[in-house]
Structure formats: C-alpha cells, structure tokens
Amino acid sequence: MSTSLAMFLLFIAVTLGITYWASKRSSGASAFFAAGRRITGWQNGVAIAGDYMSAASFLGIAGLIAFSGYDGFMYSVGFLVAYLTVLLVIAEPLRNAGKYTMADVLAYRLSPRPVRAMAALSTLTVSTFYMIAQMVGAGALVALLLKGSGISFQTAVIGVGVLMIVYVVFGGMLATTWVQIVKAVLLMSGTVLLSILVLAHFDFNLSNFFAAVGHVTYHDHGQVVVKDFLLPGLRYKPPYGALDLLSLGAALIFGTAGLPHILVRFYTVPDAKTARNSVVWATVLIGAFYIMTTFLGFGAATIVGRDYIVGHGGTNMSAPLLAQNLAGDVFFAFISAIAFATILAVVAGLTISASTSFAHDFWTNVIHKGVERRAGEEVLVARISAFVVGAASIVLAIVLGPTANVAFLVGLAFAVAASANLPVIVLSIFWRRFNTAGAVTGLAVGLVTSIGLILVSPSLMAIDPPTVVGAARHLIQAKAWFPLENPGILSIPLGFFGAIVGTLLSHEPTSQHKFNELLVRSNTGLGSERASVA
Amino acid sequence: MANAVVHARPAQQEQYKASQTTWDSIAETTEFKDLMATKRVFIVPAFVFFVVYYFLLPLLVGYAPGLMATRIGPVNLAYVFALSQFVVVWVIAGLYVKAANTFDRLAKDIVEKAHDAQGGK
Numbered sequence: 001m002s003t004s005l006a007m008f009l010l011f012i013a014v015t016l017g018i019t020y021w022a023s024k025r026s027s028g029a030s031a032f033f034a035a036g037r038r039i040t041g042w043q044n045g046v047a048i049a050g051d052y053m054s055a056a057s058f059l060g061i062a063g064l065i066a067f068s069g070y071d072g073f074m075y076s077v078g079f080l081v082a083y084l085t086v087l088l089v090i091a092e093p094l095r096n097a098g099k100y101t102m103a104d105v106l107a108y109r110l111s112p113r114p115v116r117a118m119a120a121l122s123t124l125t126v127s128t129f130y131m132i133a134q135m136v137g138a139g140a141l142v143a144l145l146l147k148g149s150g151i152s153f154q155t156a157v158i159g160v161g162v163l164m165i166v167y168v169v170f171g172g173m174l175a176t177t178w179v180q181i182v183k184a185v186l187l188m189s190g191t192v193l194l195s196i197l198v199l200a201h202f203d204f205n206l207s208n209f210f211a212a213v214g215h216v217t218y219h220d221h222g223q224v225v226v227k228d229f230l231l232p233g234l235r236y237k238p239p240y241g242a243l244d245l246l247s248l249g250a251a252l253i254f255g256t257a258g259l260p261h262i263l264v265r266f267y268t269v270p271d272a273k274t275a276r277n278s279v280v281w282a283t284v285l286i287g288a289f290y291i292m293t294t295f296l297g298f299g300a301a302t303i304v305g306r307d308y309i310v311g312h313g314g315t316n317m318s319a320p321l322l323a324q325n326l327a328g329d330v331f332f333a334f335i336s337a338i339a340f341a342t343i344l345a346v347v348a349g350l351t352i353s354a355s356t357s358f359a360h361d362f363w364t365n366v367i368h369k370g371v372e373r374r375a376g377e378e379v380l381v382a383r384i385s386a387f388v389v390g391a392a393s394i395v396l397a398i399v400l401g402p403t404a405n406v407a408f409l410v411g412l413a414f415a416v417a418a419s420a421n422l423p424v425i426v427l428s429i430f431w432r433r434f435n436t437a438g439a440v441t442g443l444a445v446g447l448v449t450s451i452g453l454i455l456v457s458p459s460l461m462a463i464d465p466p467t468v469v470g471a472a473r474h475l476i477q478a479k480a481w482f483p484l485e486n487p488g489i490l491s492i493p494l495g496f497f498g499a500i501v502g503t504l505l506s507h508e509p510t511s512q513h514k515f516n517e518l519l520v521r522s523n524t525g526l527g528s529e530r531a532s533v534a
Numbered sequence: 535m536a537n538a539v540v541h542a543r544p545a546q547q548e549q550y551k552a553s554q555t556t557w558d559s560i561a562e563t564t565e566f567k568d569l570m571a572t573k574r575v576f577i578v579p580a581f582v583f584f585v586v587y588y589f590l591l592p593l594l595v596g597y598a599p600g601l602m603a604t605r606i607g608p609v610n611l612a613y614v615f616a617l618s619q620f621v622v623v624w625v626i627a628g629l630y631v632k633a634a635n636t637f638d639r640l641a642k643d644i645v646e647k648a649h650d651a652q653g654g655k
C-alpha cells in the first residue's frame with residue numbers, strides 16, 4: 001500500500017470519527033442546517049477558508065502560476081479582495097435577517113414563493129456546476145495521485161461522492177464545519193511547509209528567488225523559450241486579454257458574496273458580530289494562503305520546470321510535484337493527501353448548501369407554503385436531497401469522464417453568483433422600492449445571461465485541431481461569439497439592470513411597507529435567530 | 535403596540551417579534567437614523583475605495599503593461615501593486631472592525647429599548 005493511500009485513509013478515518021461525534025451530538029433543524037448556531041468566530045473563519053480554498057485554488061492556482069506566471073496570481077488577488085464585499089456588505093445583514101439561506105432575507109419583504117423558487121433554482125445551479133467541476137477534477141486527481149495503487153477514476157469519484165454524502169447526511173452542518181476546519185489547518189500547514197522549502201532552496205534569499213522567476217526556461221512547440229514570469233500577459237493576451245481580466249475580477253469580487261456555500265456559513269454563528277469576526281479570520285488565513293501561492297507556483301516553475309510537469313500529469317500536479325522534488329515521496333504523499341482532503345471538504349460544503357436550499361426554500365416554503373407538515377420533515381428532505389445531489393454528481397462526473405473540459409464551470413459558478421444572487425441580495429437590503437417582480441427578473445436575467453454568454457464563449461466554442469479528441473474537445477466547434485472567457489463584465493450589470501427594470505415596471509406596496517422591518521432587523525440584529533442552548 | 539407578542543426580559547433565548555408599526559416606529563427614531571448615518575459614513579467610502587483600487591490592477595496590467603514592468607528591487611511594479619492589494623484588504627478589514635464597535639454600541643441601545651418597550655418593564 002502506497003504512503004499516499006495510507007494518508008488518504010487516515011484522513012477518511014478522522015473525518016468519519018468527526019461525523020460520528022456530530023451525529024450523536026445534534027438533533028433538530030437548527031442543528032442540522034446551522035450547527036445550532038454555536039460555531040465560534042475563529043472556528044467559522046477557518047471553516048470559511050476551508051470552504052473557499054478548493055482544489056481549484058490549491059492545485060489550480062499553483063498550476064496557473066507555474067504555467068502563466070503573474071497572470072495566475074491575478075486569481076489569487078481577486079479571491080481575497082472578494083472578502084471585503086462579504087465583510088462590508090453581506091455577512092452581517094444576512095446573519096441578522098436570515099435563518100438558513102439567502103432567500104430568507106429576500107422573503108422578508110417580497111412575495112416568498114416566487115422569490116424562493118427562483119433563489120433555490122439559482123443556488124442549485126451554482127452548487128451543481130461547482131460540484132461537477134470539483135468531482136471531475138477530484139476523480140482525475142485522485143487516480144493520478146494514487147497511481148500504482150489500482151484506483152481508477154470511477155472508483156475515486158464514487159469514493160469521494162459516498163464520503164461527502166455520509167458527512168452531510170449523518171453529520172449535518174456540524175460535521176461539515178469540522179471537516180472544513182481540519183482540512184483548512186492541513187492545507188495551511190502544507191502550504192507553509194512547501195513555501196519554506198522553496199525559500200530554503202534559494203538559501204532564503206528573495207533576490208535569488210525572483211532572479212530565477214525572471215528567467216524561466218521551458219519548451220513551447222518544440223522551441224526553447226525564456227520568460228520573465230513576473231511580467232503580466234503570459235495568459236491574458238491582446239486583443240481581449242485586458243477585458244477578460246477585468247471581467248474575471250468583477251466575477252470574483254462580487255461572486256464570492258453570492259456563493260451559497262459561503263453564505264450558509266454565516267448562519268452557523270451566534271450573532272452578526274461573530275459573523276464579522278469570522279470573516280476577518282478568513283481574510284487573514286485566505287490572504288496568507290494566496291500570497292504563498294506565488295511561492296508554490298513560481299517554485300514549481302523554477303525548481304521543477306514546466307517541461308517536467310507537462311510530462312507528469314499536467315498543470316494541476318505542479319504543487320505535488322514540487323513537494324516530491326523538494327522533500328521526496330513521503331512529502332509528496334502528504335501534499336497529495338491534503339489535496340484529497342481539500343476536495344472532500346469542499347464538495348461536502350456544496351452538498352449541504354444545495355440540500356439546505358432545496359429543503360428549506362423549495363420544499364417547505366414553496367411547495368408547502370412555509371408549513372412543516374410533520375416535525376423533522378425539513379431535515380429529512382434535506383438528507384434525502386443530499387443523497388440525490390451526491391448520487392447525481394457521481395453519475396455526471398463519471399459520464400463526463402476524467403478529460404472533460406470542466407474548468408469553466410468554476411468560473412460559471414462565480415459568474416452566476418455575481419450576476420443573479422448578488423444584485424437581488426444587495427437591492428433587497430438597500431433599496432426601498434425593490435419588489436418581487438424585480439427580484440424574479442433580476443435572478444432570471446442574471447442566471448440566463450451568465451449561462452448563455454458562457455455557452456458562446458471560448459470556453460465552450462472553439463475550433464480544435466484534429467489532434468484533440470474525445471471529451472477534451474470543445475462542445476461547439478465554431479468560432480466563439482462572445483470573446484471573453486468570463487461573462488461577468490456584461491452579465492453582472494445585466495443582472496442589476498433586470499432587477500431594476502422589473503421593479504420599476506411593477507407596483508407592490510407591501511414590499512415597501514415592510515422595508516423598515518428588514519432595515520431594522522438587518523442593521524440591529526433585533527429579532528434575529530438565536531443560538532440553541534447547550 | 536397592538537399586535538406585539540409580549541416577552542418578559544431577559545429575552546436572550548426568546549425571539550423578538552413585533553408588528554409592522556413597531557418596526558416602522560423604530561426605523562423613525564433618531565437613534566436608528568444615527569446608526570444608519572454612522573454606518574454609511576464608513577462603509578460607502580471604504581467600499582468605493584477598495585473597488586476602485588482593485589480594478590486599477592487589471593486596468594493597469596491590461597492597458598499599461600510597460601508601466602507595470604517597471605523594476606522595483608528584485609521584483610516589478612505589477613507584483614508590488616498586487617501585493618499591496620493584500621495589505622489594503624487587511625487594513626480595511628481592521629478599520630471596519632474598529633468602526634463596527636461603534637455600530638454595535640448604537641445598535642445595542644436600540645435593541646435594549648425595543649425589548650424594554652415590549653417587556654413593559
């Protein structure tokens with residue numbers, strides 16, 4: 001049995017232990033959906049960081065920086081700055097006025113059923129896209145990391161899927177939170193160790209390090225090239241590179257504040273002040289992490305080299321291969337196990353936010369008009385939907401296969417969150433005139449335009465050379481209609497525009513009358529949901 | 535307070551419930567208007583500043599690559615500017631937490647008053 005596999009199994013054992021402990025400890029809806037609202041500030045901060053630093057961040061960004069230098073670092077910056085939107089605009093009002101989901105805040109003053117139905121649709125869309133991207137990535141990665149132990153893509157996907165279902169169905173939000181915390185601590189320690197090793201390689205001399213980053217040598221189309229990896233422009237090239245960077249930036253800094261699996265975290269703490277402190281904890285951790293991504297990425301580019309990475313699993317393997325190069329196979333196994341933990345924790349977070357939205361928004365509030373017919377029904381429905389969501393993503397990931405071009409799905413999740421969710425949350429908190437028609441049109445326009453624009457973007461439309469085969473080929477073999485990879489720059493304003501036009505074209509006196517209630521609640525915490533008693 | 539559900543203090547475990555008119559009257563108090571004004575004075579400029587500062591990065595990187603390639607010690611302006619974004623996030627987060635202590639104090643008064651009014655004291 002390989003060292004990697006042993007470490008994977010150790011992590012699985014620990015997290016199943018947590019799940020068992022959580023299942024003994026909690027019962028009731030507030031426990032299942034919000035961990036009894038008794039998570040502390042630092043715990044929630046670490047868990048937010050855990051939810052956010054997905055395999056796409058750890059392996060993806062390290063790989064992007066290793067291959068595209070500075071341009072990859074632009075992701076890191078956007079991912080962190082996003083938390084100021086969360087901190088200044090979203091976290092506290094949401095905690096003060098909501099119960100389990102973002103739709104709770106919308107439902108205060110707007111007509112609950114249409115708004116919740118649209119919000120649930122948007123939440124499920126974001127979570128599903130994000131999850132498929134993680135699952136396909138997870139399967140390919142686990143199979144690669146455990147190469148030689150006979151674990152195939154299918155086995156890996158099924159394993160990840162079953163584990164995430166177990167965490168959520170049996171342990172609810174409490175288990176999910178602690179899995180995030182364990183994972184975040186592992187990820188931070190691995191990243192710190194790896195960064196120290198990179199610096200040690202350059203005798204702790206930053207000038208030597210950056211001198212090497214300034215002359216990265218690799219083969220491109222058979223030719224030897226030397227590039228300065230600190231210079232922008234390796235990935236985002238004219239004519240649309242600059243616009244794409246802006247569009248990506250907008251989707252990142254406004255999308256994070258609309259990601260359902262981040263938003264649900266604010267309901268797990270006792271009050272708005274704790275929610276605020278948890279965001280501050282998260283910015284410290286996430287910021288430190290993303291600064292270190294430059295050591296990982298530049299380290300992989302200079303020490304391991306692009307040519308070697310291409311021949312040993314590709315961009316996503318940059319960080320693990322760096323670990324192997326610097327400290328041997330055991331450290332490679334450790335970093336691989338961290339990558340695996342990262343994937344598991346993130347998919348668990350996505351599963352619980354998707355099933356919460358389905359059970360709370362759609363089942364209880366849309367279908368049954370806000371009345372639970374039997375005690376515990378909402379939690380039961382959430383458990384069943386967690387199972388269904390998990391099973392569906394296993395099947396979809398296996399059908400798509402390990403080579404599927406799914407990286408754009410993460411970008412799409414951010415774009416939908418920024419274009420559909422964020423405008424309606426913001427307008428509902430800040431604009432007295434806002435109403436149901438506005439919320440429904442805003443959500444619909446944001447959802448449709450971001451998905452539509454991605455469908456006709458270079459992510460899905462391109463003419464591949466015949467050497468590209470199977471699932472790696474672009475879905476539509478034609479020149480892209482929309483030139484940018486990320487639709488944010490157009491779809492976010494359209495989301496706001498839809499919400500505003502929808503509002504102005506209709507009259508709904510009650511939504512204006514009830515604005516004061518939401519205003520007082522969201523700003524003072526008066527009447528907010530209490531933590532359960534120990 | 536015709537429809538208000540009456541709770542005795544301490545209301546720590548109970549949830550506050552009130553009628554529409556109660557919410558309206560709280561929203562009209564000077565205390566609440568003060569709270570909103572105090573929040574606005576901090577949040578609006580802070581938000582505008584960080585959004586503008588952030589978008590300067592992709593704008594300059596995209597449209598002034600020559601400027602951003604200026605060497606600064608072992609690195610260049612692009613990298614230093616990107617790192618400065620991290621500092622800006624931490625500084626604004628720190629300032630916000632400080633400012634929010636004032637918001638909390640103002641909000642606490644409003645909440646206590648509301649509970650007192652309902653509790654009948």
